[in-house]
Amino acid sequence: MGFLRSPLLGMGLALNIACASHADALVPRRGTNHTSGQNLLTSEVADFVKEHMDFWKIPGMAIAVVDKDDIFTQGYGFSELPDKKVTPDTLFYGGSTTKAQTAACLSVLIKNGSYDALANGWATNISSILKDDFVLENKWATEHITLDDAVSHRSGLPRHDRALMREKNGVPLSTADLVRNLRNLPYIHEPRVASYYNNHMYVVLSHVIETVTKKGLKQVMRELLWNPLGMNSTYLGLADAQKAHKDLAKGYLWINQTDQINGTRQANQTGQFKPVTYMPMTDLSGSAAVISNVRDYAQWIRGLVNHTHIFSDDVHDDIRTARFIFSPAPQFGYDIDLYSLGWFRNVLKGHLFYRHDGVMLGFRSMVYWFPEEKFGFVIFANSDTAATANNIIARKLVAMKLNIPEKEVFNVTASREGITTPEQDFEVAVKKYYPNHTISDPSFSFKDMEGTYVNAGYGTMTLRSAPGPKNETVLIAERPDMSWDYTYTFRHIFGDKWISGLSWREERFNTGSFGPAEFIKGTDGKPAALKMTSMQGTTSEGDITYNKTG
Template identity: 45%
Template sequence: MMLRLRNLIASLTIGFFILMGATAQANDRSSVGKNPLTEDFASFVTETLDKWKVPGLSVAVVDGDQVFAEGYGFARLPDEPATPETLWYAASTTKAQTAATLARLINSGDHPALANGWSTTISSIIHDDFVLQDAWATEHITLDDAVSHRTGMAAHDKSYARVVEGKEAKPKDVVRNLRNLPLTTEPRLKYSYTNSMYTTLSHVIETVTGKWLGDVMKELIWAPLDMNSTFFDLQDANDAPHQLASGYYWDEKEGKYGEVPFMSVTELSGAGAIISNVLDYAKWVKCLLHEAPPFSKEVHKDIKSPRMLESTQPDIPNDIVTYALGWRRTLFKGHVMYIHSGGLHAYGAQVYWLPEIKYGVVAFANTATTSNAAEEILAWKLIQDRLGIPENERFDFDAKYQKFWNWLSSAADEAVDILYPERPNPPLPATVNTTKLQGIYYDPGYGRITLHEASHPNRSDEKILVTDRQEMTWKYQMNLHHVSGDYWIIYLPLLENPGYFTEFVAGEFKIRNDGKPVGLQVDWVNRVTDEVEGKVLFKKVD
C-alpha cells in the first residue's frame, strides 16, 4: 500500500513532475563541489517541514566525489534531533538493492540455477512455491518479468499478512499466497507495480544462495561499500548505535503529532525491508554514479538498462518513463535521471541520481506521504540549483503536491458518489439486516475476517459492520456502510496511523434464495493509482 505508496509518490514524480522534451540546461559549473546545504536551504527546509507537517528529515547530496549531509527537525519528539546518522525506513528504495544483488549473482556465473540469466523462469527455481492462477504464467514468468513489474499481477497489498498460521510470515509465505490472488492482465502486457514480486525475488535469492537476503546484501553490497548502518531487520536497527527515527502523523483535530509504532518488515524482505541512513545511502548512490566496485561494468549497465515502459504522458511532449533494475529512468531538461520513492506506514524515502553530472540526492523522513512531498520539494530544489535552471523556468512541485494531497485526503468524503454514481434514491433496503451479516468470512488470498455490528459514527439509528485486521502487514480496519440493497462501501483506515488518508472499495453481500448470507465480494482497487486488483469473494464460514 504505502510501500510503493502504491507508488503514490513515484506516480506523482513521473506523472506530474518529469519535464521532458525540454531543451537541456547548461550544467551550472559554479555550483560544482560547493555545499548546497546552506543556511538559506535550512530555512527553506524548516518552512517545508512545517507546511507539510513532517517532524524530521535527513538529506545527503552526492556531487562528484563529495558528499554533503545534514539533519533537520526531529527524529523523535519532543527533542531528539534528526542527524545524518539517524536511521530511517528506506521502504521501496530497497528494491534497487534487491535487483542489484540478483544482477551480481547472475553476472558471477557461480550459480547454475541462474544460467539463463534474467530469462530464467521463476518456477524453475522455486517450483513448488511459485504458482499463479494461470498455468502459462506460472511456467513462463521470468526473473526479468518480476523485476520489471510486468507479470500481470496487481499490487494486492491488502493481502500482505504479518502473521500466517500463528507464526511470523516469511517471504516464502508471501510467494505461496500468490496462487490465491487474481491476475489482472496477461504477462508482459502492462506495467503494474507489485511488491509481492520483489518478495518473490527475495525468496529466489535465498533459495539460490542458501542464505538470508539480509546477509547476501551485506556480503555483496553493504560490506564492500562500508555501509555499516544499514539493516534488514527491525531488531538489528533498534540495537544499532544510531537511533531509529520514530514515525508520526499529524492530528489535524488536536493540532499535534501522534506517534506510530515501529513496523516489522520481515515479510516485505526485498520489496522494502532496508533500514538505513542517508550517509550509507550516499555511498550506494556514489557507487552507481561512478560505476564503481563492487559491481562490474556489466552489472552497472544492467542496473541502468530500461526494461519496461512504465508511463507515457501525452500532456508533456516526448515524455516517457521506463523501469530499470529497481529504478525509474526518465529525462529532466535533457539529463538522464534515475528515481525511486518509498513509503511505509509512517515514513517516506526519495532517491535520485543523474549519472551524466555525477549528482545524487537522498532524503528520508518520518511521516507517510507528506514526507515524500517535502522530500520531493527539497530534492528538486537541490537538483534544479545544481543544473542552474532559472527560477522562472522551475516547476512548482509544492503546488502540484498540494493539489494531489487535497484530492487524496478528500476522496473518502466522495466515496459513495465515486463507487455508486447511479445508486437508487432513496436507497433500497438491505436484503437481510446487519445482525445476520455478522460472522466469519474467509478467502484464501486475503485471509479471515470477522464482521461484527457497531454504531454508525454519525447516525444513531444505523448500524455498520466492522473488522480489525491486526494480523496484516499494514494493519487496517474494514468499516462497511450500507449503500443500497446488498451493496456496501468499505472504508479501510489504518489502525496505527489515523492521520493517513482513508482508502475505500466496493462490497456486495451474496445472499441465497432462502435469505442466508453466503459471502462478501470485495472489488479491490488501488485508490491512488485507480488500478483494478480484482474481485475477491470472502465466503461465510460460520
C-alpha cells in the same frame, strides 16, 4: 491507503548541525581525477525544507547529497518528539528504495556466472528455480514469467498489497509462504503488456536469491553490497536495527482534530502527531525491508554515480539498462518513466537520472542519482504525509544543481491544491460505483453481518459494528496481521450494496481507496459471503470473495 494531505502551519522545527564528509571514495572505474563537489545544503535549502516540513507536518528529515566524490549531510527537526534531534546517523525506514539493492545483488549473482540455475540470466523462468512454490492463477504466466518480468513490474499480477501478510492464524510467515500465496490472488492482466507495480514480485526475487545462494537475503546484501560500500548502519528488518542500539527515528501520523462521532475531517484543522507502531518487515524482505541512514545511502549513491569497483562494468551497465515503459505520460518537465533494476529511469532537459521513493507507515523516502553529473541525493522523513514534501525538495535540489528555473521543475502552490477530505472522496466513489442508486435497507441485520470472513489469498477478517461518519453505523474489519496494518470500513449505500474504504489501522477515519462491496445471501437467508473489489487507489485489482465462517 487513504492519504489525507493536511495543510498546516505551525510547528517550528529545529535545523540541526550540518555535516560534510570528504572521505576517500571507492576507486572509480571511469575517471580518476578528483574535483570538489557542490554543497547544496545551504541556508536557503534549510529554510525551504523547514517551510515544507511545517506545512506537511513532518517532525524530522535527513538529507545527504553526493557530488562527485564528496558527501554532504544534514539533519532537520526531530527523530522523536518532543526534542530528540535528527542527525545524519539517524536510522529511517527505506521502504521500496530496498528494491534497487535487491536487484543489484541478483545482477551480481547472474553476471558472475557462479550459479547454474541462473545460466539464462534475466531470461530465466522463475518456476525453474522455485518449482511448486511459484504458482500463479494464470498457468501460462506460471510457466513463462522470468526474473526480468518480475524485476521490471511487467508480470501482469496486480499489486495486491492488502494480501501481504505478516502472519496467519498467529504463525509468522516466511518468504516462501508469501510466494506460495500468489496462487490465491486474482490475476486479471496479461503479462508483458503494461506495468503494474508489484511488491510481491520483489518478495519472489528475494526467495530466488535465497534459494540459489542457500543464504539469507540480509547476508547476501551484506556480503555483496553493504560491507564493500562501508554501509555499516544498514539492516534488513526491524529486529537487527533495534539490536544495533542506534537512533531509530519514530514514525508519525498527523491526526487532524476529528469529531469521533461523525468522523468528519477538514483539511485546515489543527491536530497532533501520533507515533506509529514500528513495522517488523520480515515479511517484506527485498521489497521494502531496509532500514538505514543518509550516510550509508550516500555511499550507495556514490558507488553508482562514480561507477566504482564495487560492481563489474557488466553489473553497472545492467543496473542502468531500461527494461520497460512504466508511465508513458511526461509529468512536469520529466519525460516518460522507464523502469530498470529497481529504479525509475527518466530524463529532464537532456539530463538522464534514476530515482525511487519508499512508503512505509509513518515514513517516506526518496533517492535520486544522475550518472553523467555524478550527482545524487537521499531524503528520509518520519511522517506519513511527507511524500509531497520529499518530491518538491528533491526537485529543488535538481533545479539548483542543473541550473534550471524552479518554475520549470516544480510548483509549490499547485502541490498544495486539491486537498480533499475522506468524506469528499467517499461521495465521489458513491457517484462512480452507484450513480443512480435507490434508497433501501439491507437484507441483513448488523448482527447477522458481523462475524468471521475468510479468503484464501487475503486471509481472515472479522467484521464488527462501529460508529461512523454522519452518525451512521458502519462495519469495520481491522487487520493487524498484515504487512501494513490496515482497517476496512464498510458504509451502506442501498440494499446489500456497500462501499469499502481503506485506512491505516491507527488512523481509521482517514479512509481512501474506496471500492464497491456486496453481501451475498446464503440458502438459509443469512449472509454467506462478502464480495468486494480490491482497490489500489482508483485501480481495481480484481474481486475478492470472503466466505463467512462464523
